[in-house]
Amino acid sequence: xxxxxxxxxxxxxxxxxxxxxxxxxxxxxxxxxxxxxxxxxxxxxxxxxxxxxxxxxxxxxxxxxxxxxxxxxxxxxxxxxxxxxxxxxxxxxxxxxxxxxxxxxxxxxxxxxxxxxxxxxxxxxxxxxxxxxxxxxxxx
Numbered sequence: 001x002x003x004x005x006x007x008x009x010x011x012x013x014x015x016x017x018x019x020x021x022x023x024x025x026x027x028x029x030x031x032x033x034x035x036x037x038x039x040x041x042x043x044x045x046x047x048x049x050x051x052x053x054x055x056x057x058x059x060x061x062x063x064x065x066x067x068x069x070x071x072x073x074x075x076x077x078x079x080x081x082x083x084x085x086x087x088x089x090x091x092x093x094x095x096x097x098x099x100x101x102x103x104x105x106x107x108x109x110x111x112x113x114x115x116x117x118x119x120x121x122x123x124x125x126x127x128x129x130x131x132x133x134x135x136x137x138x139x140x
Contacts, residue, residue, distance in 0.1 A: 006064065015056040018127055019049040026119055034112065036102065044101055048094050048116075055093060059086050074132060083124040087117050 006014070023045050031041040063082060072078055091113050099109035 006060075011057050011060060014060070014131060015053040017131075018056060018124070019053050021127070022052075022120065022123060023049050025123070026116065029119065030116065033115065040102065044098065047097060047101070048090075051093055051097070052090055055090055056086070059089060076129075079125055079129055079132075082128065083121055086124060087121050090120075091117060 023042075027042045027045040028038060030036070030045065031038040034041065036044075066072075067074070074082075091110075095106060095109050095113055098104070098113055099106045102109070102112070104112070
């Protein structure tokens, strides 16, 4: 079992790499699916990404501490739970902004955010799985 002790710089790099790639992929897709302008969806995804970077740093810090305390491996099952927990927390944080920015109801914002999660959940899982593998190679 490998316990991750990450520096603040590494945590920031991880979060920024995750979000920059995600914005580049999701903003055009969201604009196309919703019919909102690329500007509106770009701003929306950038604000959510900023919120997500802060949430990502906190969430992964808590995750690392949980691993150190309970001594579990970062296997596929744990990474699935990790991704679900991250996205669930982000939904709760982002819904009010989505509703306000797009001028839609909280329910519509929830549906839109669920659509974004359908992108981000597998993306987050694959990104973190790949990050773990690349990190392990670089650290050995």
